[in-house]
Amino acid sequence: xxxxxxxxxxxxxxxxxxxxxxxxxxxxxxxxxxxxxxxxxxxxxxxxxxxxxxxxxxxxxxxxxxxxxxxxxxxxxxxxxxxxxxxxxxxxxxxxxxxxxxxxxxxxxxxxxxxxxxxxxxxxxxxxxxxxxxxxxxxxxxxxxxxxxxxxxxxxxxxxxxxxxxxxxxxxxxxxxxxxxxxxxxxxxxxxxxxxxxxxxxxxxxxxxxxxxxxxxxxxxxxxxxxxxxxxxxxxxxxx
Numbered sequence: 001x002x003x004x005x006x007x008x009x010x011x012x013x014x015x016x017x018x019x020x021x022x023x024x025x026x027x028x029x030x031x032x033x034x035x036x037x038x039x040x041x042x043x044x045x046x047x048x049x050x051x052x053x054x055x056x057x058x059x060x061x062x063x064x065x066x067x068x069x070x071x072x073x074x075x076x077x078x079x080x081x082x083x084x085x086x087x088x089x090x091x092x093x094x095x096x097x098x099x100x101x102x103x104x105x106x107x108x109x110x111x112x113x114x115x116x117x118x119x120x121x122x123x124x125x126x127x128x129x130x131x132x133x134x135x136x137x138x139x140x141x142x143x144x145x146x147x148x149x150x151x152x153x154x155x156x157x158x159x160x161x162x163x164x165x166x167x168x169x170x171x172x173x174x175x176x177x178x179x180x181x182x183x184x185x186x187x188x189x190x191x192x193x194x195x196x197x198x199x200x201x202x203x204x205x206x207x208x209x210x211x212x213x214x215x216x217x218x219x220x221x222x223x224x225x226x227x228x229x230x231x232x233x234x235x236x237x238x239x240x
Contacts, residue, residue: 043115044113044114044115046113046114047111048108048110048111048112050107050108051106052106052108052114053106054102054105055102056101058100058102059093059096059099059102060118060120061093061116061119062094062119062122063091063106063114063115063117064091064116064117065087065089065091065092065112066114066115067112068108068111068113068187069085069108069109069110069188070085070090070092070108070112071084071085072084072105072106072107073107074103074104074105075105080195081195082195083104085196087173087177091139093119094139095143109187109188110187122136153197154198157236157237159197159199159203160235161235161236162198163193163199163211164207164211164232164235164237165236166196167217167224167226168232168233168236170186171184182227183224183225183226184223184225184226185222185223186223186224187222190204190205214231215227215231216228
């Protein structure tokens with residue numbers, strides 16, 4: 001029997017236009033017959049740790065990740081509080097439409113490629129094309145659903161369940177983008193993960209060690225191999 005769980009190599013952490021979260025049916029270049037000059041800057045390269053936009057900046061475009069990974073964060077009393085990790089196919093900025101200002105700063109976790117989708121062009125298409133409108137509402141609904149799951153994670157789950165849910169969510173996100181693998185490369189540092197989950201680095205390390213002892217996964221540096229997916233789901237007590 002063929003093993004479908006192939007190892008993910010660094011260069012494969014990208015997404016085709018067909019598997020992008022906005023999909024080819026809402027992609028502005030495709031809808032405008034690839035008239036890109038004034039609409040989309042496709043596959044713009046950003047360097048690791050580069051700040052793409054600062055909190056409070058006027059919303060004039062959305063960012064769609066083609067390859068690499070980004071994080072969003074707010075600054076509280078001079079300290080960074082991470083509130084999101086974004087992977088290939090994800091779109092950043094939908095939560096800022098109400099205020100027309102970016103609610104968070106956006107920084108590259110790795111060398112990345114992003115597409116820039118202009119706000120006014122998208123709004124014009126929303127008013128003219130019901131399919132674009134419905135797709136945009138679906139994306140925003142998914143973001144609200146994911147935010148509710150995050151609140152549930154913080155309010156009801158213990159430290160072990162948070163870490164288990166985080167790893168499973170990464171696996172699920174990559175699987176939806178076509179990377180069906182039990183091998184995951186973490187684009188974010190242990191410190192970033194701890195910040196995001198409201199835990200300490202020591203707690204993250206202790207939980208990963210326990211999960212290895214239970215033969216759920218192996219963790220080596222930035223690489224995690226899931227050895228028992230059903231056990232991981234049970235460990236996280238994950239519910240859709």
